[in-house]
Amino acid sequence: MAAVSTNALTGGARDRHEVAKSWFDRLTTGARPELVVLRRAQDDPEICRRVERCLRVFVAVIAVLLASAAPRAAASRVISIIPATTEMLFAMGAGDRLVGVGTYDRFPPEVDRLPRVGALLDPNVERILSLRPDLVILYGTQADLRQQLERAHVPYYPYVHRGLADITQTIRSLGARVGVEAAGNALADRIERQLADIRSRTGSSGRPKTLLVFGREPGTLRNIDASGGVGFLHDMVETAGGANVLADVKQQSVMLSTEVVLARAPEVIIELRYARGDATTAADLRAWDALPAIPAVKNHKVFMLQGEEFVVPGPRVVAATERLAKTLHPELFK
Amino acid sequence: MGFAALTIAVCLTAPLIGSTPIHISRVFDRTIPFADNVDAQVFFVARLPRVLASVLVGSAFAIAGVVFQAFLRNPLASPDTLGVSSGATLGAVVVITFHIDTAVLGVSAVPVATFAGAAGALGIVYAMSVARRRGTSSTVLLLAGVALSAFLGALNRFIQVIGDYTDTFRSIRWMMGSMDVGSYTDIVVALVPITAACVAIGTLPRELDLVSIGTEAAESRGVDVRRAERVALVSASLLTGSAVSLGGPIPFVGIIVPHIVRLIVGADHRLVLPAAALFGGAFLVICDVIARTAFGAAGMPVGAITAFLGGPFFLWLLFRRMR
Numbered sequence: 001m002a003a004v005s006t007n008a009l010t011g012g013a014r015d016r017h018e019v020a021k022s023w024f025d026r027l028t029t030g031a032r033p034e035l036v037v038l039r040r041a042q043d044d045p046e047i048c049r050r051v052e053r054c055l056r057v058f059v060a061v062i063a064v065l066l067a068s069a070a071p072r073a074a075a076s077r078v079i080s081i082i083p084a085t086t087e088m089l090f091a092m093g094a095g096d097r098l099v100g101v102g103t104y105d106r107f108p109p110e111v112d113r114l115p116r117v118g119a120l121l122d123p124n125v126e127r128i129l130s131l132r133p134d135l136v137i138l139y140g141t142q143a144d145l146r147q148q149l150e151r152a153h154v155p156y157y158p159y160v161h162r163g164l165a166d167i168t169q170t171i172r173s174l175g176a177r178v179g180v181e182a183a184g185n186a187l188a189d190r191i192e193r194q195l196a197d198i199r200s201r202t203g204s205s206g207r208p209k210t211l212l213v214f215g216r217e218p219g220t221l222r223n224i225d226a227s228g229g230v231g232f233l234h235d236m237v238e239t240a241g242g243a244n245v246l247a248d249v250k251q252q253s254v255m256l257s258t259e260v261v262l263a264r265a266p267e268v269i270i271e272l273r274y275a276r277g278d279a280t281t282a283a284d285l286r287a288w289d290a291l292p293a294i295p296a297v298k299n300h301k302v303f304m305l306q307g308e309e310f311v312v313p314g315p316r317v318v319a320a321t322e323r324l325a326k327t328l329h330p331e332l333f334k
Numbered sequence: 335m336g337f338a339a340l341t342i343a344v345c346l347t348a349p350l351i352g353s354t355p356i357h358i359s360r361v362f363d364r365t366i367p368f369a370d371n372v373d374a375q376v377f378f379v380a381r382l383p384r385v386l387a388s389v390l391v392g393s394a395f396a397i398a399g400v401v402f403q404a405f406l407r408n409p410l411a412s413p414d415t416l417g418v419s420s421g422a423t424l425g426a427v428v429v430i431t432f433h434i435d436t437a438v439l440g441v442s443a444v445p446v447a448t449f450a451g452a453a454g455a456l457g458i459v460y461a462m463s464v465a466r467r468r469g470t471s472s473t474v475l476l477l478a479g480v481a482l483s484a485f486l487g488a489l490n491r492f493i494q495v496i497g498d499y500t501d502t503f504r505s506i507r508w509m510m511g512s513m514d515v516g517s518y519t520d521i522v523v524a525l526v527p528i529t530a531a532c533v534a535i536g537t538l539p540r541e542l543d544l545v546s547i548g549t550e551a552a553e554s555r556g557v558d559v560r561r562a563e564r565v566a567l568v569s570a571s572l573l574t575g576s577a578v579s580l581g582g583p584i585p586f587v588g589i590i591v592p593h594i595v596r597l598i599v600g601a602d603h604r605l606v607l608p609a610a611a612l613f614g615g616a617f618l619v620i621c622d623v624i625a626r627t628a629f630g631a632a633g634m635p636v637g638a639i640t641a642f643l644g645g646p647f648f649l650w651l652l653f654r655r656m657r
Contacts, residue, residue: 104498104499119499120499121495122495215503215504215507217444217504217508218443219443220515220516220517220520221514221516222512222514222515222516223504223507223508223512223514225507228632246631248631249630249631249632251632254631254632254633255507255632255633255634255635256631256632256633257353257380257384257514257626257633258379258380258514258516259352259353259354259376259380259381259626260353260354260631260633262354262372262375262376262379262380263353263354263376263631264631265372274500275433275498275500275501276498277432277433277498278433279433290379290516290517291375291379292368292369292370292375293369293370293371293372293375298369311500
């Protein structure tokens with residue numbers, strides 16, 4: 001018996017199937033006639049199908065009951081330590097439910113009135129708990145913080161940023177979780193519509209081979225970081241009517257050597273600058289002149305765009321994508 | 335001799351290897367203007383500076399390692415033991431975090447600040463070696479160096495924490511090291527202090543031999559230990575600072591290459607010094623070739639390759655000797 005149950009726990013599906021079958025056999029063999037009927041039913045395909053259908057309906061009913069009977073209470077004291085989710089909450093009109101924000105949250109300006117509770121690497125658990133939140137929005141990889149919140153019985157919402165489509169998906173689920181479902185859905189619909197507008201507007205013209213750089217040592221071409229073929233930056237380039245030259249590299253960020261830039265021959269280079277206090281001017285783009293064989297350099301298609309909206313995958317993606325589209329296709333946005 | 339041949343062979347082949355196929359005849363084809371010649375730009379802008387920087391940085395770290403290990407009489411001593419590398423890193427982190435680099439238009443201030451940081455740490459090391467009274471063991475200097483290194487490391491982390499996350503990302507990126515220098519100016523600038531330091535150390539092989547046995551033994555043979563020590567430590571620190579400002583704090587080369595070389599050529603510093611310089615350079619060039627080719631378009635920081643390759647190689651060498 002002990003051996004059987006251990007086997008059932010540790011073994012694969014096949015073992016579990018064996019165990020179930022042996023129990024069924026044990027139940028149905030023996031003198032009790034009603035169980036013999038059950039055993040016969042097992043062999044009848046028609047009965048099996050009916051039983052299966054009944055079971056499906058039963059499971060569905062239970063699921064619906066569970067979902068409606070225990071709706072999670074709308075959150076009224078929310079802490080968001082991720083800039084993107086903070087912006088989402090404000091944009092869907094739930095900013096007044098925030099009682100704390102992350103150290104790096106800067107937009108909208110209202111966040112400056114809220115207490116700061118640390119960020120990705122240094123969340124201040126003590127301060128978070130002292131604000132008595134009924135929902136904490138944290139980053140998916142913050143395992144320690146999750147554990148601490150679980151121990152304190154504080155509900156949390158783990159957020160991870162990925163592609164452009166995930167932004168509106170997050171807005172919808174976050175709206176539902178916080179209790180402003182309609183506003184969340186409306187915001188998500190609007191963003192999707194606006195992105196679709198940009199896509200259709202740029203869709204008809206050519207797609208220049210684009211390199212999107214989001215990090216470089218000023219004055220030189222050292223330590224170039226560019227967007228690879230996954231993530232919201234890549235999605236933004238493609239939506240704005242560009243063809244990412246690193247689309248085949250399935251990474252969000254790519255450490256780029258000058259050799260690879262030469263080999264990929266981008267027709268447009270767009271550099272993003274977003275750090276607070278970064279006073280780099282477009283004059284810094286002259287560093288690219290060291291590689292005149294790059295079509296973008298030869299044809300003076302190296303641009304610099306400044307703004308934090310490029311690195312915060314929140315509601316401002318529309319504005320960011322539009323700026324990219326205007327840079328890639330100035331003729332369409334006159 | 336073998337080392338010289340290896341280094342020359344590596345330096346000649348390395349620029350020919352890369353993620354992009356180029357035609358060497360096109361590279362040197364004068365009829366095509368440079369601005370339109372992709373192959374020539376790959377060769378002269380993307381590859382050749384990398385190879386030269388790698389040779390220089392690898393040699394500098396290896397020589398510095400030999401000198402530190404001999405004078406501190408400690409096999410675990412490395413170019414970072416006395417805090418010079420941490421000082422250099424601090425310079426870079428400060429400049430990156432507070433955006434001081436954007437003030438100097440057109441010139442990256444990062445290598446300059448790195449060198450300044452190294453010089454600051456070097457000043458402290460020098461003061462320590464001067465303040466050392468006769469009879470104090472090199473262990474004191476070693477411990478003081480470890481303490482300074484830890485202190486500067488703590489400052490680094492402090493600045494990274496108070497800085498913006500995007501700047502922290504940049505400084506971590508810098509700390510991984512990169513040989514993609516992209517211009518010859520940086521190399522020439524680093525070459526000056528590296529040459530001076532090498533010349534100074536070149537006068538010291540006998541002193542290095544004797545001091546690594548023991549200071550008393552050296553003094554009894556008429557070596558001015560304190561003077562030799564000062565020259566050696568300052569030169570080795572200069573090498574470290576220049577190497578870090580050119581390529582970043584590449585781990586492993588400075589600590590293991592001297593041991594690898596000693597396992598092969600023995601303990602005579604007249605052989606160890608040039609062999610370490612040559613092998614260190616060749617080793618880093620090979621690591622950089624792997625870093626820029628083996629992972630497709632997405633490069634790999636060379637610092638990750640040095641230990642990944644060098645660690646098993648050193649273990650193999652060590653156990654082969656022991657058998």
